[in-house]
Amino acid sequence: MSDSVKLRVIAIIAEQAMLDVAEVSESATLEELGVDSLGLVEAVFAIEEEFDVQIPFNANEPGDSDFDISSVKSIVIAVEKLVAEA
Amino acid sequence: MVKRVVITGQGAISALGHSADATLNGMREGKLGISKLEFRDVERLSIQIGGQIKNFDAEHHFTRQQILLFDRFTQFAVLAAQEAVHQSGIVFTSELLEKSGVILGTSGGGLQTQDENFRLVYEEGKNRVHPFVVPRLMNNAAASHVSMIHNLTGPTFTVATACASSNHAMGQAFHMIRAGMTEVMLTGGSESMLCFGGIKAWEGLRVMSKDACRPFSADRNGMVQGEGAAVFVFEEFERAKARGANILAEVVGFAMSSDASDIVMPNKDGAKRAIAGALRDGGLNLDDIGYINAHGTGTTANDKTECQAVNEVFGDHAKNLRMSSTKSMHGHLIGGTGAVELLACIMALREGVIAPTVSHRKEDPNCNLNVVPNVAQEAKINATLSNAFAFGGLNAVIALRSAP
Structure with missing residues (x-):
């Protein structure tokens, strides 16, 4: 299941970055992928809709929230955790 | 010739108080007007605080017929305008009426009216809404009612530029008097978005705070919405001086x-x-x-x-x-x-x-x-x-x- 979470999250990020899924490496940051602050808010929304979870994310303190957005990988791990708790 | 423009009256209603003086007292004392929101379905929101005006009884201020026509944002504007006109001591003589107008800012307009009536037709499945829904929700309703109440027949309109609406509105009023187009303008702005749909939409942007509005504080975490209105009497300086008006300030620049x-x-x-x-x-x-x-x-x-x-x-x-x-x-x-x-x-x-x-x-x-x-x-x-x-x-x- 965890693979499928990963693929679905990467697909969402790829869509926001307007890239092919293959171009989204797990180590990349959103900034490197060209996802701006609005794109991030959209991605958070899309992930919530996809997995029916609530993501604790406030755009004013992205570093402080429990949802780690520092890289694609950290986002995948955070979503996996939320899905497991749901 | 360029005219000078002064402010001769002010009126307001906000979470800090139901008048300009009460609002200013709150500001002077550093009062916190932000509190727990009270309206239908608030428990379905993740943001539950706001600068909501409490203990406001529309029936105390308005007739039944007025309430049918006045969304909450109009009610606030009408009250603030009344206070400003009263304080300025201005008398709108028949000669002055067509040289006077109203320019108000709002972003959501009659959002509460929309929210209530969308709920009726979509959620409750009603097939009929009150005949005054459109005149109640339109963004220019507040400016039009202020114009009608004071019988001002000069330039009157509404400016909607989101968070800058009121400043843009007051800037236009200033320009008109400065250019000699009008002599007196009632100007300012009004807003009332504190309802389920209003806050739900804002939640989406992820920029709202759940606990407090802390501008310039290192631990800030977002904005908090408020509601209310303020209206000012902008007046051509020579005319204000000639009638011995109490001048509150001069408007000198706008960009x-x-x-x-x-x-x-x-x-x-x-x-x-x-x-x-x-x-x-x-x-x-x-x-x-x-x-x-x-x-x-x-x-x-x-x-x-x-x-x-x-x-x-x-x-x-x-x-x-x-x-x-x-x-x-x-x-x-x-x-x-x-x-x-x-x-x-x-x-x-x-x-x-x-x-x-x-x-x-x-x-x-x-x-x-x-x-x-x-x-x-x-x-x-x-x-x-x-x-x-x-x-x-x-x-x-x-x-x-x-x-x-």
Whole structure:
């Protein structure tokens, strides 16, 4: 299941970055992928809709929230955790 | 010939109080008007605080027929306009009526009316709504009712530029009198978005705080919405002087700019152009300005950009300035916010009292100005600016001077 979470999250990020899924490496940051602050808010929304979870994310303190957005990988791990708790 | 423009009346209703004086008392005392929101379905929101006006009984102020026609944003505007006209002591003679008009800002207009009626037809499955839904929800309803109540037949319209609506509205009123088009304008703005649909939409942007509005504080975590209205009587100076009016302040400058860059992120250069433009338009030197009422939303993006813009425009004088955000007390009134915030500028000029930025806990190195944390300060102020930087990248800054 965890693979499928990963693929679905990467697909969402790829869509926001307007890239092919293959171009989204797990180590990349959103900034490197060209996802701006609005794109991030959209991605958070899309992930919530996809997995029916609530993501604790406030755009004013992205570093402080429990949802780690520092890289694609950290986002995948955070979503996996939320899905497991749901 | 260019005319001078003065303010001769003010009226308001906000979470700090049901009049201009009550709102100003709140600002002076650093009162927190933000509280737990009370309306239907609030438990389904993740944001449950706001600068909501409590203990407001529409039936105490209006007839049944008026209530059928007045959305809450119109009710607020009508009350604020009534107070301003009364305070100014102006008598609208038949000769003056067509030289007088109304320009008000709002962003959501009759949003509560929309929300209630969408609920009726979509959620409750009703197939019929009240016949006055459209005249109640339209954005110009407040300006039109103020015009009708006072019988003012000159230029009347509504400006909608999100968070800069009121400043843009007051700027137009100023320009009209300065250009000799009109002699008296009722101007300001009104907003009432505190309902389920209104807040639900804002939640989506992830910029709202769940606990407090803390502009310029290092631990800020977003904006908090408010509601209410403020309306001012702008009057041509010679006419105000001739009738012996009590002049509250002079409107000397106004400037607008568009960032032309991003639909939500603020832009330092656009802000700078509006600030510098208002100074130039008002013939003000940098060191004339003693107080700036900040846009100060309490979002990371705004605070940083606004402080940089002020520092870059004012240079060495920035350290002598005071800049506070009264949104920390009454919340962000969106389309009505510049109007309520102009009250703080007038108080600084008339009383030498600078309204504080409350809920401030921790200095932010990105905001190295005197942000008047938590407690009002006293200082003699000769000129002020009021900033508004809206979503959509639309900026509008007003400059006031002490009464001549």
